[in-house]
């Protein structure tokens with residue numbers, strides 16, 4: 375019995391001290407079981423590690439090469455990054471082409487149709503966004519009587535005069551690039567949200583039903599294509 379007890383005691387003391395050794399704290403990361411995962415060597419986009427022995431001390435690779443070796447002869451120019459396919463233009467997640475119109479190209483912008491299909495939830499989103507980004511100047515009802523608007527003055531009354539009939543593409547463009555005394559909001563509001571605001575302005579503030587966003591994306595594509603980037 376005594377021997378068994380001593381074994382159990384000694385055994386548990388050993389296990390406890392072993393586990394204690396794994397304890398991390400302060401600068402000590404503890405025992406790491408898969409250091410390759412914690413300290414993986416990032417692929418640098420513009421270069422490759424061509425030395426096959428790099429990271430050999432750590433390696434468990436089946437091809438016997440060093441863990442850090444990451445050269446791939448199929449990628450040209452000694453880079454991990456692949457170049458974009460020639461003569462192509464990347465679309466964003468919503469499928470939109472890059473918006474390339476310049477601030478002064480209002481006439482072309484006016485031709486663009488809203489690619490976001492209108493619905494009650496979209497109008498609701500538009501309202502929230504309008505209150506966040508436009509209300510301070512244009513006021514709740516869009517009459518240019520927001521608190522900040524009163525101070526800076528000259529804020530467009532979205533319900534008055536020629537503003538009522540502004541094409542939706544132009545409203546989008548003005549939000550994106552700004553106009554006159556209004557600053558650009560393109561860097562602060564994502565593209566889809568800007569189009570939601572346009573729906574809200576057109577339908578709720580200006581009380582106009584817009585055509586049910588048909589082949590709209592084609593229109594914006596056409597405009598984007600006739601306007602080369604530079």
Ligand code: HEC
Nearest residue numbers: 507508511527528529530545548549553554555556559571
């Ligand atoms: C800092 C104040 C301010 C904010 C914020 C602001 N605007 Fe304006 N907005 C103005 C002023 C000032 C004008 C008049 C610009 C001019 O013609 O000089 C204007 C003009 C406009 C016009 C008329 C454009 C035209 O073609 O003449 C529209 C449409 C418009 N704003 C929509 C918006 C929307 C939508 C938002 C929210 C995303 C917004 N604005 C946010 C101050 C603001």
